[in-house]
Amino acid sequence: MRYSACGAMGKEAILAGAARQDTQPTRLARAVDAALAAVLDEQRPDGHWVYELEADATIPAEYVLMVHFLGEPPDAVLEAKIGRHLRRVQGAHGGWPLFHGGAYDPSASVKAYFALKMIGDPVDAPHMARARAAILAHGGAEQSNVFTRFLLALYGIVPWDAVPAMPVEIALLPGWFPFHLTKVSYWTRTVLTPLLVLGALKPRARNPRAVGIDELFLAPPEQLRVTARAPHQSRLWFAFFRSVERQLRRLEPRIPARLRRRAIERASAFVRARLNGEHGLGAIFPAMVNAVQMLHALGLERKSGVDAGEYAGARRAIDRLLVDRGEEAYCQPCFSPVWDTALMCHALFEAGTPEALEAALRGLEWLRPLQILDLHGDWSLTRPGLRPGGWAFQYANAHYPDVDDTAVVAMAMQRADRVLKEPRFADAVERAREWVLGMQSRDGGWGAFDPDNTCRYLNNIPFADHGALLDPPTADVSARCLSFLLQLDPQACRKRGSPAARALDWLLCAQEPHGAWYGRWGINYVYGVWSALCALGAAGMDTQARPVARAVDWLHAVQNPDGGWGEDGSSYRLDYAGHEPFQSQPSQTAWALLGLMAAGAVDSPAVARGVDWLLAHQRNDGLWDEAHHTATGFERVFYLRYHGYARYFPLWALARYRNLRALGAKHVGFGM
Numbered sequence: 001m002r003y004s005a006c007g008a009m010g011k012e013a014i015l016a017g018a019a020r021q022d023t024q025p026t027r028l029a030r031a032v033d034a035a036l037a038a039v040l041d042e043q044r045p046d047g048h049w050v051y052e053l054e055a056d057a058t059i060p061a062e063y064v065l066m067v068h069f070l071g072e073p074p075d076a077v078l079e080a081k082i083g084r085h086l087r088r089v090q091g092a093h094g095g096w097p098l099f100h101g102g103a104y105d106p107s108a109s110v111k112a113y114f115a116l117k118m119i120g121d122p123v124d125a126p127h128m129a130r131a132r133a134a135i136l137a138h139g140g141a142e143q144s145n146v147f148t149r150f151l152l153a154l155y156g157i158v159p160w161d162a163v164p165a166m167p168v169e170i171a172l173l174p175g176w177f178p179f180h181l182t183k184v185s186y187w188t189r190t191v192l193t194p195l196l197v198l199g200a201l202k203p204r205a206r207n208p209r210a211v212g213i214d215e216l217f218l219a220p221p222e223q224l225r226v227t228a229r230a231p232h233q234s235r236l237w238f239a240f241f242r243s244v245e246r247q248l249r250r251l252e253p254r255i256p257a258r259l260r261r262r263a264i265e266r267a268s269a270f271v272r273a274r275l276n277g278e279h280g281l282g283a284i285f286p287a288m289v290n291a292v293q294m295l296h297a298l299g300l301e302r303k304s305g306v307d308a309g310e311y312a313g314a315r316r317a318i319d320r321l322l323v324d325r326g327e328e329a330y331c332q333p334c335f336s337p338v339w340d341t342a343l344m345c346h347a348l349f350e351a352g353t354p355e356a357l358e359a360a361l362r363g364l365e366w367l368r369p370l371q372i373l374d375l376h377g378d379w380s381l382t383r384p385g386l387r388p389g390g391w392a393f394q395y396a397n398a399h400y401p402d403v404d405d406t407a408v409v410a411m412a413m414q415r416a417d418r419v420l421k422e423p424r425f426a427d428a429v430e431r432a433r434e435w436v437l438g439m440q441s442r443d444g445g446w447g448a449f450d451p452d453n454t455c456r457y458l459n460n461i462p463f464a465d466h467g468a469l470l471d472p473p474t475a476d477v478s479a480r481c482l483s484f485l486l487q488l489d490p491q492a493c494r495k496r497g498s499p500a501a502r503a504l505d506w507l508l509c510a511q512e513p514h515g516a517w518y519g520r521w522g523i524n525y526v527y528g529v530w531s532a533l534c535a536l537g538a539a540g541m542d543t544q545a546r547p548v549a550r551a552v553d554w555l556h557a558v559q560n561p562d563g564g565w566g567e568d569g570s571s572y573r574l575d576y577a578g579h580e581p582f583q584s585q586p587s588q589t590a591w592a593l594l595g596l597m598a599a600g601a602v603d604s605p606a607v608a609r610g611v612d613w614l615l616a617h618q619r620n621d622g623l624w625d626e627a628h629h630t631a632t633g634f635e636r637v638f639y640l641r642y643h644g645y646a647r648y649f650p651l652w653a654l655a656r657y658r659n660l661r662a663l664g665a666k667h668v669g670f671g672m
Helices: 011-015 027-041 058-070 076-088 106-119 126-137 146-154 168-172 186-201 235-254 257-273 285-297 305-319 337-351 354-370 403-420 426-438 456-460 475-488 499-510 525-538 546-558 586-598 605-616 645-663
Strands: 322-324 329-331 631-634 638-642
Touching: 027 337, 027 354, 027 605, 027 645, 058 076, 058 106, 058 146, 058 285, 058 329, 076 106, 076 322, 076 329, 106 126, 106 146, 146 186, 168 186, 168 257, 186 257, 186 285, 235 456, 257 285, 285 305, 337 354, 337 403, 337 645, 354 403, 403 426, 403 475, 426 475, 475 499, 475 525, 499 525, 525 546, 525 586, 546 586, 586 605, 586 645, 605 645
Parallel strands: none
Antiparallel strands: 322 329, 631 638
16 A cells, blocks of 8 residues: 655644544544444455345344245245244334334335244234234234235235236337336336236245234225325326236236237346346346246246256345344344445545555455446436446446446545545546436436436336336436536536536435435435535535525534434425424434534534534444434435445544635545
8 A cells, every 4th residue: 555645744644634633532532433443343355345234123023024925945944034023123012113112114014023923923922913003003014005005915925916906018018118227216116026026926935834914904804905006196196107007917818818918028037137146136026026936927937058057046146135133133124335435435545544544445446346337227218328437336236337336436435546746546537427418317317227217107107016116316316416526626616517517406406495415225314414514515605505505504403402313214204394403423423513514513512512512422332323224315214324324424524624624624535
């Protein structure tokens, strides 16, 4: 590693955190040192970081049910551990929530109960009786969402008429058709396509133990029919799509067998071309499970050669997601190494010791070869002339690079070049800039994986009761991309009509009346405000600018009496009328602090109180406790708990506060 430039750096490099600022053992310095030592100890030998990524009970429950769908001999020890996990996360209301401490959720509760019964828990056990009572009190398993109904149909518990019709012939539709797989998000594409094949073949789960859950229904499950309109769906649009669905249901038995075979071949070919080896289809659990069940229904596990290899690789990819904690085990929705490593590198640059710099550079060198430079993924269907240049979120997911990850990685690499005063990562950063610019949507914002993925009428089809079919531009991702462009060129917004100027206009228009921004990928407005204030600060706006002042005022107004900030998944409710206080969380407190400092409010009492909260809640090992989910997979449907968030974000915030106070500075000087 080269550090020849580190000994003679000026103010900019100090802000980058490249030199220790505290010369006496203050409480703040000790806290930064302790957190830094802890995260350095967690770096993997090859240079990267990856932490557990935890969702809700549905993922481990679905893992158990998948094993029994396939008819595999279950691992009794593993099932017992998953059972302990499911029992521990059962809510006080008797059912299972979508996030820690959250309200009852019908689908999570039905799947968790089904999995526990499959594992062997007696139906008269106290926790099973409580769960059953809660499910029945909330309308029974009839209230399950479409994906849960699909699973129950595969098990023969409910009829296929209870699942909205989605003929596999959808795979044959032309691109101009109002519903086409290119018009939905990457996660929908990878989850739905194997489901189309399963829906056409209608295989029956092997279910060797012959477990059913009829006791969870208020009426006989064989009488269950299609779902009702979801709260987010328009009455008119839903009525239209429901009538279309009824016609499809009548038409489906008359579809010629040759056409159906062709559609199955087209859909299965799409999946098989993207199986992604041991990393799995889309590198996300729901798509991976659906792909394995599709391959099983097609009989690939009974074949030899390439077919059997594909099946075995897809099946292994799912087992790689298992986390065994000794007494308990659960299954992750995916891995987050690129995201964890990139964010950790930013925190380490802020911490600034030689050890931190060395670790950050090792992390960036690990990230460098993961840049996707050759494969034109699904995004290229709408941007055919654009060269690849992004990073995926996971270890490998070349068809689906992530715009957000790409911006964060490239900003960290550009920070490294500024610290080292040499263009070590310049080529990678420039290629990322080219790709990010090409992924900008026509309205000036960015989605996470696809540009212009804005056919919002599709969220009204009966199958879309989850409301997460699309990947439109969002404030957090758009702010991150704008921050990236401004870190490379602080004058990027000055040119009228430039990509950065258009992005700034989009972001300002996205500010909500109360002064905050909606957080799509983190909970929620605190995350959105942090993201946006970083971009506005990079654009040169200070606390006196009206958009900044409104956001700062909002953060001040929602700060908890104890000095921290907190928000939970209920903030995504459709009837959410304003901030509802929630207990302070380390990651959310750090976001608020980073946002306020980006706005130039480093000397505000709110920042001092937030720093005090982090200092007071630091554990003896230098880290923080955070049991709550503070990230979002899909609003109102799927939430995430990044185990790394309570590590690198508090370290980042405390180190930045120390650096800015030591310099008497108000300007951060970076995009994040």
